[in-house]
Amino acid sequence: MRVLVVEDDAELAQRLQQALREAGYAADSTADGAEAAYLGREEPFDAVILDLGLPERSGLQVLTDWRDGGVDLPVLILTARDAWYERVEGFEAGADDYLGKPFHMAELLARLGALLRRHYGRSAGPLRTAGLQLDEARQMVTTPDDTEHELTATEFSLLRYLMHNPGRVLSKTALTDHLYEYDADRDSNVLEVYIRRLRQKIGAERIRTRRGQGYELVP
């Protein structure tokens, strides 16, 4: 899952990026409202953390532009403007969640996880798909024989994305787009290596290769 952080406080942006990466997300950031508007429209992000007080173009304006343009990315507003009427304004502009500063990183990550589950039409609790259960906090997967397997950061990110999209054929490009940051080196051979390692842990038959198309988590 790839998250865009829109925040002009450089220190906070960096802290957010680091916490997101530790939680297994790819995280890009921008301090610029106009650039944020462009990235949200053109890049395949899975969620946005959006500050409202930005120089040049406000976060609220960016959000309004996205919604007017049909961009339906889940958006969590993270702002010091936390009066009730400001929250109402945020939701009316199309926010999915709203968190006031100062905040606890654990709450932000919990809200982001819930936001993504809702966006993919899932209920609360651990992510369960195809007989697998993913523990997102511990980055472990339980297979149907009740065995727990530890996952590396990349294996975890890859499996989480697959588990959010069971039964969908995902091209290598789609997978790298959602797993790697903007300026990352995207080598699809490396992806094959991670698919092979995941298969060793969860069972080869669970990830089907569709020749010339991509991979599918068998639901």
Ligand code: CA
């Ligand atoms: Ca700000």
